[in-house]
Amino acid sequence: MSELWARDLTWSDVDPSRHPCRLDENAATALADLVAPLLPSAGAARELRRHSLAPVTEFLVERYGRWACGWNWSAGEGDTDGGAVHVWCCTAHSVTTAATTAPLVVEALVEWRDWIEELAARFASLAPPHPASPSAPVDPWHWERACTRLVTVVADRTGAESGWYEHCEQVLGWFLAYNGIGEERAREIVGGAVGGRFDSWVAPDVVAVGAVSTRFARTVDGVR
Structure with missing residues (x-):
């Protein structure tokens, strides 16, 4: 899969009306179980930085659509500068054990999705x-x-x-x-x-x- 950049996402890529997604508690737990085997070790994550999470991003995109590649677009100097996700800091600090990191990935994905849905609601009102x-x-x-x-x-x-x-x-x-x-x-x-x-x-x-x-x-x- 070609490299996925949240900065390149278009409205057609992220529009919630075109890409429905619901992650309740049970679905979030199941997703974390699927993400866990794809995660790098903490040492590998620090060495390879953002690229060590490519398998996770590709999996999420294949499962939910291109919008999901923004799951780790954190605010500030994270893996990619200037994003809107706060629960995920960066690869070097957020990747620890699989048991801890996998639910964090899902939480970050949900935060990114919530932001997109908030924007869609604002667009409608404006x-x-x-x-x-x-x-x-x-x-x-x-x-x-x-x-x-x-x-x-x-x-x-x-x-x-x-x-x-x-x-x-x-x-x-x-x-x-x-x-x-x-x-x-x-x-x-x-x-x-x-x-x-x-x-x-x-x-x-x-x-x-x-x-x-x-x-x-x-x-x-x-x-x-």
Whole structure:
């Protein structure tokens, strides 16, 4: 299987309506039992770092879909910087015994899934109203409000730690895809509005978020 990067996930990859998943307590326990034999020893995990968990990631993706590759995308300087998972730190610190690590993997997967479902609910509440006709304009305020709220929630979720802005841009792109804007256009919109304007370890202030949101809204309005 080709390398799986959570940063590359599209909305079609993660959309909960397209990839249903329910993990109750019994299912979580059964999944941990399946994950345990795939785990490296603590020593191997530290030596090989993120790649030592490739069998786990591939198994989860084969079982649940590509969205699952984000299970260990932890906040801060983890295996991959800038994610939204907090129960998993990084390979060097989170991999111990199989009996302890396997349930932690499942807990991290559930946390990642919960985050995706939270975003889907936010997208639904922030989506602009459907225009009366295809040619009717959408008030840019709707786009500006959505950008402001999504940037704020991603900064809070990631702690605005190392590389957080990449997931922020990804989430904004997911929101555009949710609203029917193609991936290429979404990247252009988000890149033009956000690219280079946020930094690691710096939470954006009101002025910065407002400026980005205004650019975001104006650019979306120009391509629809």
